Amino acid sequence: MGKVTIKDVARRANVSVTTVSNVLNNSGRTSPDTIRKVRQVIEEMEFSPSASARNLRDKKSHLIAVVVPFLEKGRLQDNPFYWHLVLGVEEGARNHRLHVILLGVDEEESFSFVQERHLDGLIVVGTYEQSPIFKKILSLDVPCVFMDSYLSDPNLYQIYLDxxxxxxxxxxxxxxxxxxxxxxxxxxxxxxxxxxxxxxxxxxxxxxxxxxxxxxxxxxxxxxxxxxxxxxxxxxxxxxxxxxxxxxxxxxxxxxxxxxxxxxxxxxxxxxxxxxxxxxxxxxxxxxxxxxxxDIAERGNIAVQLLLDQISEELRYDSRKVVLPVSxxxxxxxxxxxxxxxxxxxx
Amino acid sequence: MGKVTIKDVARRANVSVTTVSNVLNNSGRTSPDTIRKVRQVIEEMEFSPSASARNLRDKKSHLIAVVVPFLEKGRLQDNPFYWHLVLGVEEGARNHRLHVILLGVDEEESFSFVQERHLDGLIVVGTYEQSPIFKKILSLDVPCVFMDSYLSDPNLYQIYLDxxxxxxxxxxxxxxxxxxxxxxxxxxxxxxxxxxxxxxxxxxxxxxxxxxxxxxxxxxxxxxxxxxxxxxxxxxxxxxxxxxxxxxxxxxxxxxxxxxxxxxxxxxxxxxxxxxxxxxxxxxxxxxxxxxxxDIAERGNIAVQLLLDQISEELRYDSRKVVLPVSxxxxxxxxxxxxxxxxxxxx
DNA sequence: CTGAAAGCGCTTACAG
DNA sequence: CTGAAAGCGCTTACAG
Missing domain, CATH: 3.40.50.2300 (Response regulator)
Incomplete structure (x- = not known):
């Protein structure tokens, strides 16, 4: 049956693709009647816009990655700590219509996927200043939030415990x-x-x-x-x-x-x-x-927030470093x- | 500095984009000399091809999702079982140059993301025949592997324990x-x-x-x-x-x-x-x-295999159901x- | 308020 | 062995 495209919708609704796009993006340039009609066709045809096409235009993927260095060769760690953390990130991301890629990396990792996928940002767990991974990530020039890393550069976004x-x-x-x-x-x-x-x-x-x-x-x-x-x-x-x-x-x-x-x-x-x-x-x-x-899951949540702050360049937190309390x-x-x-x- | 595109590479290497693309995809239609030259320029310019553009053409995203239904409202489960499983999937996916999206879903989930992102496949954990989630997923018409679900339809790919x-x-x-x-x-x-x-x-x-x-x-x-x-x-x-x-x-x-x-x-x-x-x-x-x-992580690995079998339509396993031993x-x-x-x- | 057209960065027939 | 061109499905100036 082939995927329904914006063109199909436009044809069926007797409008241009521009108009469909405008309805899709709530640009406000469309008349209420048209909006209604287009929305109905979208519903009928079960149209959902292609993320690839959008990403290609906008250079945004609405995709972030959680990067966890391996300890053991090729396998991530057993510690449920990471699971809690990733759950927090997933939850935070979901609230912001973002998807989360989970990625284990070793020192060989080229990180080319960041550019290839136009990732919106990275949440990096457990790296450190001397780590080759850290250096590679820096050279990537992509929004990052570092967890538990105590990096001295004040320009970096970091989140850790007290x-x-x-x-x-x-x-x-x-x-x-x-x-x-x-x-x-x-x-x-x-x-x-x-x-x-x-x-x-x-x-x-x-x-x-x-x-x-x-x-x-x-x-x-x-x-x-x-x-x-x-x-x-x-x-x-x-x-x-x-x-x-x-x-x-x-x-x-x-x-x-x-x-x-x-x-x-x-x-x-x-x-x-x-x-x-x-x-x-x-x-x-x-x-x-x-x-x-x-509160491990909460940390994941905040990490997403901090990443979005960085992307939108408006600081929700006072500083680029968020220190969470312990008890x-x-x-x-x-x-x-x-x-x-x-x-x-x-x- | 702006992302390097295939055009930039072509210009610098004095060839057409077609040729660069051919080198990129090892199509075999390129002379050794050209290959060498183009590869060098790619290296120099740190070019990495845009996944969005590729996905748009090929309708493949090299992205799979692990779908885990929530128990609690809005938050995934504590059970480290899931972490082990996801690690296995991540590992399997990495070996096949796939990325893994982690996704918690409730019964409201529309699953539109599957079409939007042109997901290559889904690994679904812990659903069941009467579940509304199960029904929605079926109507998606996307390669799926179900875990622990005991679905009666013999056409479905499943993996579970004995x-x-x-x-x-x-x-x-x-x-x-x-x-x-x-x-x-x-x-x-x-x-x-x-x-x-x-x-x-x-x-x-x-x-x-x-x-x-x-x-x-x-x-x-x-x-x-x-x-x-x-x-x-x-x-x-x-x-x-x-x-x-x-x-x-x-x-x-x-x-x-x-x-x-x-x-x-x-x-x-x-x-x-x-x-x-x-x-x-x-x-x-x-x-x-x-x-x-x-062996929980092994299950994750096999799930990826099974998904790829389904995508490539060549059965590596005897049947669409893989039953793993317990002891x-x-x-x-x-x-x-x-x-x-x-x-x-x-x- | 609406539409025609350019362009995002690739790949793949097609022609040479 | 190489290249010009069409097309993937969107969005966004631009014109009307």
Missing amino acids: DEVGGYLGTKHLISLGHRRIALLTGKILEGGVSHMRWLGYCRAMEEAGLPYDPDLIREEPVSTIGGYQAAQYITDARKQITAVFVFSDVGAMGLIKGLHELGVQVPRDVSVVGFDDLFYTDYMLPSLTTVKQ LKVRQSTAPVSPHHDENRAD | DEVGGYLGTKHLISLGHRRIALLTGKILEGGVSHMRWLGYCRAMEEAGLPYDPDLIREEPVSTIGGYQAAQYITDARKQITAVFVFSDVGAMGLIKGLHELGVQVPRDVSVVGFDDLFYTDYMLPSLTTVKQ LKVRQSTAPVSPHHDENRAD
């Missing part, structure tokens, strides 16, 4: 429970990156409490589930005298708790654990996880340091 | 551990749907073992995390004498275990629990979850029915 405060809150909570030997599972700490900021918050809390900083307490292992799991051995090393661990992701915290459990160490009785993200399932873990909470969600994986602890570790 | 066997394996495992009162948390059971198939497997296992079917054991609550959590009360009702529960999703199983825990019921000592999906974190739960395993992953959430159980429940 990571320093997150690091501070989690640490402070543990300190208030009497913990003094607080380990950190950070993931790779890059100058000015997310982990770095959280680490700074940790340092501030420790210093405020007059607690010494011990590099032995900091583990830069990946904060994946398996990474947390594997860290359990280190954490329980008696010489470290660790009574609490702050893991910079919920999936990592889950792995750690599992690992500790298998080593016969109970959470929170023997070791307290704090996570980061507040994934949907943390409330259902055993024990439920004390964690630093963020501490206290659950059952943290407890006061137990008096018998030191004895246990003594032998 | 759900009946999944239901059978999980139930049989519990029976082999001595359980006789095995409850089911199914989610809504629709004639011929996923839950229905799994339920059939349950019935087969029960019957084989000579165990009576008791409708009181079947709960059609949603198998979301919270759904599982809320079912705990019912499960522990002493009169039901339930010693094992088979939950048709891992997230639901997690919720249930949490709910049971809060009621003082221990898993697997008091009640055994089997899940379904084998999400990445089930190995890290406490207790780790016995569950019916499927039982035994972990720590199931145990032999305990002898003290009946006594406990007696009071």
Whole structure:
């Protein structure tokens, strides 16, 4: 039956394609009668205008991409964090009649698709200043919103959490429970990156409490589930005298708790654990996880807003950087340091 | 600086646009020398051909959409299952130079975007024969692959799990551990749907073992995390004498275990629990979850394959229905029915 | 208020 | 082996 085009509509409605187009775009140059007639024909013929043709004219695709760098070769990450985020983006995009392409990229990626598809914008997750991906994206000259990237260029649009405060809150909570030997599972700490900021918050809390900083307490292992799991051995090393661990992701915290459990160490009785993200399932873990909470889906929403601001060049937010608040969600994986602890570790 | 077009390339290379196009598409009608020259200019000018223009000509967009119906109003589901699935699709699509649009739809959705964007195909998750969404999609006349939908029309391309066997394996495992009162948390059971198939497997296992079917054991609550959590009360009702529960999703199983825990019921000592999906974190739960395993990401991959088969009209698979195997992953959430159980429940 | 025409950037018969 | 030209389905000055 072939696709119905604007020409078909024009013929059937006895008007020119110009007029149909004007009706389509509510240009206001058309008489009410004509509008009615054309609309009816459009309805009858189930006409929907070709996006390709429009894009070709307007150099706009109404298409944005969420770009997520791979960790593992060729496969995106398990962490449900990304799913929540993408859901937020999808929701935000839908409200603005935009479609979202999901894209995993590695360092080989040429990003030619951005030009090819005339993408309206990019939402880039988890890159950093030294990343080759970051450099390529910059040279693209396309509207971008960077998430969790702490880029120094003030002209870039960015959205991130108040990571320093997150690091501070989690640490402070543990300190208030009497913990003094607080380990950190950070993931790779890059100058000015997310982990770095959280680490700074940790340092501030420790210093405020007059607690010494011990590099032995900091583990830069990946904060994946398996990474947390594997860290359990280190954490329980008696010489470290660790009574609490702050893991910079919920999936990592889950792995750690599992690992500790298998080593016969109970959470929170023997070791307290704090996570980061507040994934949907943390409330259902055993024990439920004390964690630093963020509204991940909301971030996705705001990312779309910020992208549109940039495209339309009218700032809805005060600045090009949007910092979202975090809060501490206290659950059952943290407890006061137990008096018998030191004895246990003594032998 | 303005986008470089094929015209610019032609001019700079001293050839016609036809020739550039021929080089671009490896038509074989061009002399090696010309090819070399044109390729160099393309490189120099960083030319990448406009997808819009191509799409307009070819009526192909190299764009597919993953369509996921909302559960909650306006927001997609938390279940990481979808994330795994979408990752699989993204991976499959990438290998075939396709891009993936992610789209949440409700029953109001007009699906006009399919025509507007000349989508090459759709991967539709979790619909069913009576669904208005299903009907709309059919009338679209676009290549589709349906997942988990059990549609009777033999002309449709479908991919699903061996759900009946999944239901059978999980139930049989519990029976082999001595359980006789095995409850089911199914989610809504629709004639011929996923839950229905799994339920059939349950019935087969029960019957084989000579165990009576008791409708009181079947709960059609949603198998979301919270759904599982809320079912705990019912499960522990002493009169039901339930010693094992088979939950048709891992997230639901997690919720249930949490709910049971809060009621003082221990898993697997008091009640055994089997899940379904084998999400990445089930190995890290406490207790780790016995569950019916499927390769979710692989499904996404195959969905893309199947879609391409349909587009190119060459069957790579024997049939239009691909059924993927499931297996039982035994972990720590199931145990032999305990002898003290009946006594406990007696009071 | 309406329409004829140019043009967006490609590809593909067609001619040479 | 190469090129001039038509056409994909729109939108937008421009003219009336």
